Amino acid sequence: MSTAAPAASSRDLPHPVREDIRLEAVLHALSDPMRLQIVRELAADRTELTCSQFVLPVTKSTSTHHFRVLREAGVIRQCYRGTAKMNGLRRDDLDDLFPGLLDALLAAAARQATRLGG
Amino acid sequence: MSTAAPAASSRDLPHPVREDIRLEAVLHALSDPMRLQIVRELAADRTELTCSQFVLPVTKSTSTHHFRVLREAGVIRQCYRGTAKMNGLRRDDLDDLFPGLLDALLAAAARQATRLGG
């Protein structure tokens, strides 16, 4: 915390608090290939990424939609920095609520990608 | 008729082979509260259960639908035994494809149930 009026931007986005994150919502969010891919890239980079850094085979409108689904499910955290919108995994909250789940999911996704991709 | 029947029953149901089980499909199947509950009960019992042993707040038609979704995603295995339809978790296949995932999911579901229910 201590982000005392971070001045980064005026606009801020609604996130569920940790206690309101529901497992079903998380699973639903990750059941879409596009969103699973987003989360995999976020986890791989371990840093915040802007929306435009993702190359997705959909229009910007659809992209916005997917990022919002992930945010409202509590999977990612979003905030503005200038014109860019930064995206970060809510690793701390997810690990606290569901220990080991995120890692198992990422490992499963990686395994499947390896198996199918080569 | 005559086709070397496996004795258990003549009718058999289409299941995806292990290699065709997709993570997204599994997550989608488990993102429904009703289906997550079914899987939790199956995991708790560690034995095969008939469809009618589950008490779900939906009609039988809807129940059939949910069991089929789970089967087609590769989460459960179904077979007939007389008039009853037996349901079993595909633990072996899931553990082989996605090590640790099923346990992490069940643990997460149990944790959430404890947190919300008690």
Add this chain to the structure above:
DNA sequence: GACGTACTACGATGCCTATCGTACGAACTG
């Protein structure tokens, strides 16, 4: 064969959602 049980198939319905296109807003750079 007649009956009861267990589950299915099919059609209907209403909601959710992934996708797009266009028009707009917010911030940075001249």
Add this chain to the structure above:
DNA sequence: CAGTTCGTACGATAGGCATCGTAGTACGTC
């Protein structure tokens, strides 16, 4: 301020899906 970049809002569309009710099939039993 003008222009550019980045992302949003809104409406439309098409498909998916959770639910139900009714009618039907497969199996065991009498």
